[in-house]
Amino acid sequence: MGQNLIRVQDLEDNPTARVPVCLCLDVSGSMNIIIPGTGRATNEQRVIDGQRVYIAEGGVSRLDEMQKGIESFYETVRSDPQAHDAAEICVVTFGAGGAHIACDFAGVDRQTVPRLSADGETPMGEAVNLALDCLEQRKKEFKEAGVDYFQPWLVLMTDGVPNGNQQALEQAITRTRNLANANRLTVFPMAVSEEADLATLSRFSPKRPPAKLKNMNFKDFFEWLGKSVQQLSNSVPGEKPTLPHDNVDTWWEI
């Protein structure tokens, strides 16, 4: 009840037009894979999330990098006065135990950056459905309170192949495509590794081909995303985010 009141109060008091962003993130077991060159491999082998891997000692995992990326995203958004008031972030994860809301919508001040841990499978369809539900719910709340908003963004990141419920996956794809085609959602599909299922990712996004993250450079991606939120909530030549030209070459590969 108290939590809900704060949620409503936040909505009503803050007059800024909102940019709802939902990060839909893969936290399956394979996200624990150590980035080449950062750890020392042992001879032990195991099958994790459908992949045969060596066990490593030390090093930096994909998840570690993603965690840092999300933190820098929050930092970028919080540092700009306009984006700070405009951004609304929600984090949905998929891994062990299915799809899960790691952090529900609220002003960025009230949120603590969720700490992610990786395990289990890749139920992507379920997660995207949950993410779309969250976005729908938040839009409904905006409308009821009389708060302006921009059409939401969905960032979908995976390093593998979806292996959840097939029906849920098809439903998620249809929902996402319909929204994107009607200009009611902007989708950013991101392949985190070479093993990621580009074919499925591209089915989620009728307007923008999936992008491959180079060298696990989550930080740059999320900084760019934060800058795009800044850009959207500041002076804009249209409602669509555009890529800043400076750091495109270093990591963005289409």
Added chain:
Amino acid sequence: MPTLEKQEEFLEACVRDYDHILIDTCSLMSTGAHAFWQHVLPITRRYGKKIIVPLTVWKELENNSKDLRKDATTRKEAYNALMEITHLQNVGDIQIVGTDQEKNALAHPELADKKKAFADNVFLMVLTVWRMKYDTLTITQDRGLTADILALGQSSNAVRVPKKVHVRALTADGYLRQANRMPGASGVSSAQRPRFPQQRSEPANAGTGEPFAKTTRLQVYPGMMAFQHRPETGAMLSALYSDGRRETLRLGAEIAHGGEGGVYSTNQSGLVAKIYRPEKLTRMKFEKLKRMVAHNIECRGVCFPKALIYNMENEFCGYLMAEAKGKPLQASVFSLWKKGAANPFPTWTKLDTVQLCITILEKIIFLHRMNIILGDINPGNILVVSPTEVYFVDTDSYQVEGFPCPVGMINFTPREILMQGEKLHYDTFLRTEGNENFAIATLLFMIMLPGKPPYSMVGGESQRENIISGDFSYPCGDKSTGKVPQGRWRYCWSQLPYKAMKETFYQTFRLGEPHSTEATRYSAEGWLSNFQAYRKLLKNGNLLENDDQALMIFPTHFKKQAGVTYAKCQLCGREFEERRLSRGYCHECSEKTYRTLICADCGRTFAFTYGEKAFYDERGMTLPKRCEACRKARDAGGHHSSLRAGSLHRSAPRPVQRSHQPQPRPQPRQQPRVDSPQETAKPQGFWDHLFNFFR
């Protein structure tokens, strides 16, 4: 009030004693103008003299009568005045006087100097000379001009003024009265005043410069102006002014950076340099900046390009401007709702936000007089130090002549532009003053309801769609859509004065209202006089007398109406109409938890609200023992079998559960939050029903 004879006598004395009598545009457009001619013409004919109407005044009337940005009444007044003086000139009753240049311009409009002459300048120019030769009387309603002219008439160490330089204004019935001068502006010698005192209302904010030409043709200069040597902190540069003067300066630290480049301090105090990134500099920008610098625009708080900056290799790389101070609107005024350090002006009142609007409007009016369109008005490029000190930044994006303002924000873009398409390219068209007036109205609204865009509403769509549909949700008089956003915004709106604010905003934002189109929106001048009226109402205490929250940025109740009794909620202490309180609590508080109780049946906790407590207290009852679910369960378990038979029908209307029962005919709702009255003598509230049902 002098008698008619006295007034007539005084008028005659004026015609007899002054060598020349001049009359200004605003007097000719005032209500007394027609009567004035009736009174004065017989006298001037008798003395063989003629009242002088400067040609610029005639031109101003002509412009005003055609200017679609002005409201219909103003256009009509200007037209009537124009017809009258044209007729009087034709029959030889008055004298229209202009300079040779002006007369040439009339004959050959195509050769006319693009610079717009201002009647005020002509008056001052003529009177500066005439004060040595003639006794003059100028008739004007304008307080700024009055102050300027009176200053001309005062002798100083430098100038001894031998002749009379007097000013009078017209009364509503066409006689002469004492003219009001701008307070604080008297005694300023003309030499100290700006050369172009076009800012009539507030000389303190006056600017100077040469107006740009008006055009509707888009300029295009394709190509880049990439340069080789990008200056860094410590570099020596050369600033080129419009008069050909070159000054050397040293680049200091970077203060801010954006997509186009960075802004650096310089070794010249109060001046900063914007240095472009070589790959971002276009030929278009260079050509535009050249024009901007050439017009010598000087206005306190407008950080306009002053000089072009070249590096030591003599490559153009940026421009020089005045340094800005303060915080952007977004982080200051639009953050007034925030608590703690995030709110930089926690002590501000309405008087401060109204004054801020006035300060901003004065600068916009000056820029418009220079034929500059700001274009991208938004909360990021106006910085606020105090209600009377603001800085306009990013001025290189302003639209001048055929150079468009290449950026914009959806929120501040009018429907006529948004309707051109989903994807807008602001650099492909020129904005009109009518387009700009929408952005101005939006900005003002967002200062009055700090940060809230005018078209936010319950059930709204995206910003773009809301603006296009023009479905402004705030009520005006008895017109209301019922979609006003939740929260305190409705109180902010309610407390605004009706005439000066609510009606003006309503007529601007609601589609189909008289000032909602590009041609009919209020100009910055129109808004200025409304905000001055609002400031007056706040200062003289009229609004505060009616409602003690009139000065609050975020009031907590609707504006009080005369003849209504108000009472305070026992819990939150806010004032409400007495009839809206239920047992001393407002609706919100009566639903707040008074105590959390434990159910005797299921053992779960449940909330007991203030509203329930008040009800129980009133009946002298102790706290309930069971939660709602268990009470229901008990009722369902036979306790209420008699209810089904209808015997308790009167006491328990629970429509959801008893929809199969015959319902009493719903009465029109008189009080919100209170269910329809039953046939009992005393009207019963929701809690009464609830209680009866579970008793």
